[in-house]
Amino acid sequence: MNFVFLADPLSTFDFPTDTTFICMVESANRGHTVFFLPDGGISLKDGKVFFRVTRVIPQLLEKQMSACGFVVAEKDSMILSEDEVDALFIRTNPPFDAAYLMNTWLLDRLPKRIPIINSPEGIRTVNEKIWATQFTSIIPRTLVTRHEEDFLNFLEEEKDIVLKPTDGYGGKSVFRIRAGETNQNVIFETMSQTGKKEVILQSYLPEAEVGDKRILLLNGEPLEALLRVHPATDHRNNLGVGGHAEPTEITTEDEKIIEVLKPELRRLGLYFVGIDVIGGKLIEVNVTSPTCLQAMNHLYGEKLEVEVIDFVETLVERFNWNGNDAQN
Numbered sequence: 001m002n003f004v005f006l007a008d009p010l011s012t013f014d015f016p017t018d019t020t021f022i023c024m025v026e027s028a029n030r031g032h033t034v035f036f037l038p039d040g041g042i043s044l045k046d047g048k049v050f051f052r053v054t055r056v057i058p059q060l061l062e063k064q065m066s067a068c069g070f071v072v073a074e075k076d077s078m079i080l081s082e083d084e085v086d087a088l089f090i091r092t093n094p095p096f097d098a099a100y101l102m103n104t105w106l107l108d109r110l111p112k113r114i115p116i117i118n119s120p121e122g123i124r125t126v127n128e129k130i131w132a133t134q135f136t137s138i139i140p141r142t143l144v145t146r147h148e149e150d151f152l153n154f155l156e157e158e159k160d161i162v163l164k165p166t167d168g169y170g171g172k173s174v175f176r177i178r179a180g181e182t183n184q185n186v187i188f189e190t191m192s193q194t195g196k197k198e199v200i201l202q203s204y205l206p207e208a209e210v211g212d213k214r215i216l217l218l219n220g221e222p223l224e225a226l227l228r229v230h231p232a233t234d235h236r237n238n239l240g241v242g243g244h245a246e247p248t249e250i251t252t253e254d255e256k257i258i259e260v261l262k263p264e265l266r267r268l269g270l271y272f273v274g275i276d277v278i279g280g281k282l283i284e285v286n287v288t289s290p291t292c293l294q295a296m297n298h299l300y301g302e303k304l305e306v307e308v309i310d311f312v313e314t315l316v317e318r319f320n321w322n323g324n325d326a327q328n
Contacts, residue, residue: 001086001316003027004051006037006103008093015060015068017239019293020091024058026305030313034058035080036070039092039099042106049082049109086316088116090123094169094288115315118287119269126270126287129166129200138257138282141203146195151188155179160204163191169288171238176204207279208235213248214292216304217273218311220262223304224296225250245295253280261285271315272308 005024013021028034035053043050055078057071088107092100104120125131133142143154144166155161156179164174173191177184191199211229215222227248234242250258254277261282265273274290276283293304 001032001313002035002080002084003032003312004035004037004053004080004085004088005091006039006041006089006107007091009038010036010056010070013069017291017294019291020089020289021058021068022060022294022297022305023089023308024056025060026303026309028058030309032086037088039103041077042103044106044109047109049106051080051085052077053080054078082110082114085110085114087312088114089312090116090118090120091289094128095167096123096127096288100288113319115271115312115319116269117271117312117315118273119271122265122268122270123287125268126285127166128169128284128286128288129164132282132285135260135282138260139202140205140278140281140283143201144198145201146192146198148185148188148192148195151192151199151201154201155184158203162202162204163187164200165191166198166200171243176235202283205279205281211243211246211248212283213254213277215250215254215258215275215277216290216293216296217258217261217265217275218307219271220258220265222250222254222258223293223307224300224302225254226292226296226299228292239292239295245292245299247299251280253277257282271311 005020007020015021024034034056035051036056037051037053041052054072059071060068088110090103090107092103101124104124107116107120110116130144132139133144141158143150145151155177159179161177162174163177168174175187177187188199211227213225213227215225217223225248227246228239228243229246231242239245257275257277261275270287272290274286274292276286296302297304
């Protein structure tokens with residue numbers, strides 16, 4: 001099969017941690033042909049989608065992680081038509097900007113027989129911060145606003161809150177604010193661009209001191225979980241800002257959250273998703289390029305990419321049989 005990965009430049013891959021890379025490795029190990037599709041590599045002509053891709057052979061050397069990487073099978077890029085594609089992975093990192101949106105529009109034109117992980121429509125629908133606000137019973141108290149009066153009232157009510165941009169990622173620009181702090185107004189003014197842009201506010205959960213849990217879901221079912229723990233000098237638990245991973249378990253509370261999300265994720269074609277949970281409360285739903293699969297492998301001695309590619313192969317068969325996704 002021909003698997004196409006829309007991803008950030010190959011030079012940016014961190015091989016020992018990158019989820020996209022390990023899924024490419026597993027695909028190649030099974031004999032699938034792996035193509036790298038850069039941003040801007042999608043064209044639409046006469047109603048057909050074409051890709052400017054590079055065929056790559058990903059290599060994983062277990063005992064020499066620094067030697068991992070790609071062999072470029074053909075030096076020059078090649079044109080691949082939609083007729084030659086069996087599955088496509090959208091793995092470009094956020095932010096979900098104009099270029100990301102354009103890619104989803106173009107990929108909408110692919111024939112229904114080609115599974116896309118994750119669905120362009122699903123990615124457009126699910127803002128990773130705001131979409132979860134509909135599930136009020138499983139999230140912390142939340143406010144989305146650009147108005148300073150709303151912010152000050154919420155802070156007075158909650159006393160201790162987290163403020164973050166609605167389009168942020170990787171722990172960037174996440175602030176913890178306590179009522180009465182002298183910088184509370186300037187943080188809101190800066191992040192809301194003086195009332196021109198919405199921000200998201202949530203009550204601070206004390207369990208965040210222990211860490212936040214990343215759970216990877218495959219077709220709505222839990223794949224594995226880990227706990228991200230912040231360094232002593234930072235309140236943020238994200239691995240990209242200095243946090244580290246520890247083993248954890250999926251609790252009954254986590255399972256309740258997953259059961260709420262599962263039918264919606266399946267309906268939207270969001271097959272590979274990462275959710276963030278603190279103290280039994282859902283914080284975010286990550287659909288653009290969820291990570292931590294390799295970190296989970298290292299913690300538990302697993303090869304979770306096997307399950308991911310198993311599922312994608314099943315999707316290819318199902319889509320070819322039905323011409324569309326049967327969902328269940």
